[in-house]
Amino acid sequence: MNDGDFLTLDLDGWEGPLNLLLALARSQKVDLHQISILALVDQYLDYLNRAGAERLDQAADYLVMAAWLAYLKSCLLLPRAEQEDPGPEELAFRLQQRLLRLDAMREAGARLLARDVVGRDVFIRPAPEGLATEQRVTWQASLYDLIAAYGLVQMRRVPVLHQIARRPVLSLEAALSRIEAMLGRIGDWTAIAAFVPKQDDPDLQRSALASTVVATLELARRGVIDLRQQAPFAPLMICAA
């Protein structure tokens, strides 16, 4: 270990213990694959002893790493038997792999930045026209839509008219004249059913019955006929007065 090596290291550029380890490893000027982990651990611990008091006392990461490395070192120095799994060689190998990986990434970053970077080495058009896409809507409507809409508009405009549809009825006048016409041909008491014209339409039939009843009442009032009913709901009997 050469003291001069770490004194030239620039601490400001470092981030974290792994970076420090990497910097120390590189200062050995050997291939990272050949690096002595044991020597590296000593360097790291020594460095913390020297520089740590002033500059690294806040950095818990460095101290955690130091503790771990001290543990690794003791494992490496201990007799081979009774080792836990993973063994110290395996741990040392993994540390070396991590240093290699970080080194590779640092290298890769530098190589990325050394490429022909847009805006520094190569240039693109500063203000291209751009490719515009305009949305155009084709409106759809059919002639039916059109005239149906006009029908709706017109319907909204006209005053609302209520029109009651005419239903089939037998008028009171018709019932009166029918009974009067029939009276001459009927001598004795006759049930009202005989005076009601037969209708196919049930509504018209009910209307005919109602009008005929009212007509008999009117004729009875005028004294043209007499009415008789034997009991509630019994047939209404009619006779000329």
Added chain:
Amino acid sequence: MTTDFQRAVEALLFASETPLSADDIGARLGTDEGVRSAIEAIAARHARHGINLVERGGRWHFQTAADLSHLLRETRESSRRLSRAGTETLAIIAYHEPVSRAEIEAIRGVQISKGTLDVLMEAGWVSPAGRREMPGRPLTYATTPAFLRHFGLSDRRDLPGMDDLRAAGLLDPVVDTGFDGELESSDEDD
């Protein structure tokens, strides 16, 4: 002049935010010599391609070939059904043209938004048809030949009249006679 010089001129013209004069280019490359011939060579090289080097008031810049500019603007068509307000407004214009906005609203019994007429004009079915000579000189609207084409009409008079609409059941439930006159006269008022 070397080809490298031409390449440099080409790159400068491409990367510049503004068109460059021969002097601009000369200043950048440290020599005026050969700038013009380089520009001419570059312009000639691109002449029949998609990118052209063109001069604008003594300054050069690259642009897409003029006959290809339509490629830069793409229209994407989407089809949309005309809204009910739009259909009604269009129908009123077709039956009553030329008709002002206020008249359309009077017939519809509902106000129309500005967008409704815009859509009809955008569709190419309706266009302004002069101003009415009355206070306020309101703009009137009428249908266009494109309207007739779209709806398969040879003439506006081909539009079904009131009687046709009624026969088609489009004016139901109005049935009363004596009602026709009212409707028609009201049509004529508009």
Added chain:
Amino acid sequence: MTTDFQRAVEALLFASETPLSADDIGARLGTDEGVRSAIEAIAARHARHGINLVERGGRWHFQTAADLSHLLRETRESSRRLSRAGTETLAIIAYHEPVSRAEIEAIRGVQISKGTLDVLMEAGWVSPAGRREMPGRPLTYATTPAFLRHFGLSDRRDLPGMDDLRAAGLLDPVVDTGFDGELESSDEDD
């Protein structure tokens, strides 16, 4: 394919604000046929000139020839230098993507400060790339087409030394050793 088709492809590539894929161009011109060969022809036409057509992640764009950078550089202020942490983080993401924050931290052996990922995302070089299906469902990050474009990479496989690093096992997923655990837990305390 006709020269007219080539001209059209060239014009589109020239006018576009972003690099275009063959599909983009095909969609624009209404046919995929011949797009690739047109692109190749255009690239060949410009190959030795001041402007080059280059591929970046399956998309093409025009840029000035790299060897002319010394002539053009002074026109622009150089882009702000990426910090060392930023550069390393970008490299780790590019070579390992998709990669979670914890994995980046495990490789660097230090916690990522807040600004580092932000700077990379703001530059448009890195973006979130979904969550990893594992406890905690950590968000992963990956590089963007803009990253390839900015650093002049046709493809992620163009990343310098990619194959060697992979062969050396240096791009394998980070194994969780006891050491990692300790370091990471200390990071989380910060």
